[in-house]
Amino acid sequence: MRRILLLILALMPFAGMAQTKLNPSDYIYPIREVAGLYSANFGEMRPGHFHAGIDIKTDGVEGKPLVAVADGYVSRISVQAGGYGRAIYLTLKNGQTAVYGHLSRFRPDIDSLMQADRYRRKSNSVDRWFEADRFLVRQGDLIGYSGNSGSSGGPHLHFELRDTKDQRLRNVVSEGIISPIDSLPPRFMKLHYV
Ligand SMILES: [Zn+2]
Numbered sequence: 001m002r003r004i005l006l007l008i009l010a011l012m013p014f015a016g017m018a019q020t021k022l023n024p025s026d027y028i029y030p031i032r033e034v035a036g037l038y039s040a041n042f043g044e045m046r047p048g049h050f051h052a053g054i055d056i057k058t059d060g061v062e063g064k065p066l067v068a069v070a071d072g073y074v075s076r077i078s079v080q081a082g083g084y085g086r087a088i089y090l091t092l093k094n095g096q097t098a099v100y101g102h103l104s105r106f107r108p109d110i111d112s113l114m115q116a117d118r119y120r121r122k123s124n125s126v127d128r129w130f131e132a133d134r135f136l137v138r139q140g141d142l143i144g145y146s147g148n149s150g151s152s153g154g155p156h157l158h159f160e161l162r163d164t165k166d167q168r169l170r171n172v173v174s175e176g177i178i179s180p181i182d183s184l185p186p187r188f189m190k191l192h193y194v
Contacts, residue, residue, distance in 0.1 A: 019168065022161070024176040026094050028139055030159045031146060032065040034058050038180050039156055042171045052169050053099065053160025054178050062104040062155045064146040067139075069098050069177075074135035074143065077106065077114060079126040084158060085150020088143055091132070091164055101158035104147025110135065111144075 040055035058064045072092035079086050084101030088110075091097050105111050117126055137143060148155045161170040161177060172178045 019163065019170070022096070022170060022175045022177060023094075024179075027069045027177050028067065029178075030066060030069050030098070030100060031056055031058070031157050032067060034064055036181070039154070042160075042169075042173050053101075053158050054172055056157045056159060056178075058146045058155045058157060060155060062145065062147040064157070065142055066100050066103065066144045066146060066157065068137040068141045068143055070094055070096075070139050072098075072137055073132045074110065074130055074137060075132075076129050077110060077126060078128075079114060079118075079124065080150060081124070082151045085152060086144075086147065087150075090137060090143070095164055096170070097162045097164045097167070099158075099160045099162065100144065101160075102147055102149050102152040102156060103144045104149065106144040107142050 034056060037057040037059075038055060039057050040051055042051060042054055044051040066088075068090055070092045072090045072094075074088060075091035075097070076089035077087070078084065078089075084099070086103035086106065087099060087101045088103065088106060089097055089099050106114060114126055114128075117128065118124060146155065146157045152158075159172065159178070161172050162168060163170070170177075173180065
């Protein structure tokens with residue numbers, strides 16, 4: 001008994017650290033009508049931080065339909081000049097939060113709510129959180145349109161998944177949620193000497 005207790009105590013510090021594997025079949029692709037090319041991967045170094053998601057190219061244009069990857073609800077909308085620009089957050093029933101960044105516009109009912117909010121507060125930036133019953137979404141429902149807003153160097157969708165309970169980021173590529181087709185062998189481009 002004592003040995004079991006010691007074992008439990010020894011393992012306790014790791015109890016909160018384990019992330020359960022995501023199931024790729026729980027998700028559909030977050031964007032429609034694109035070729036499926038990518039401009040940035042998860043974990044790339046950026047000034048002061050690392051890239052928290054994957055960047056899906058939108059073939060040089062804005063306005064590609066964005067869809068809910070799984071069932072859930074719209075939990076947050078943010079609009080800012082930099083960062084993710086127009087961004088939408090979905091709290092999913094499966095325990096994840098999906099983040100879509102750099103949108104051109106939200107779906108019409110959310111867009112008109114945002115416009116009213118901006119006029120009322122006489123401010124361009126918006127950060128609104130919603131209860132679960134406000135904007136329910138089913139997998140595949142339209143949530144908005146891709147764009148180039150915020151800190152974005154060209155039309156693309158920034159997509160990421162986080163554990164809802166502690167906001168820990170998931171690697172959507174290594175976990176098989178987004179599976180880029182990549183047949184090119186790696187090429188040696190640059191060597192940094194420190
Ligand atoms: Zn990005």
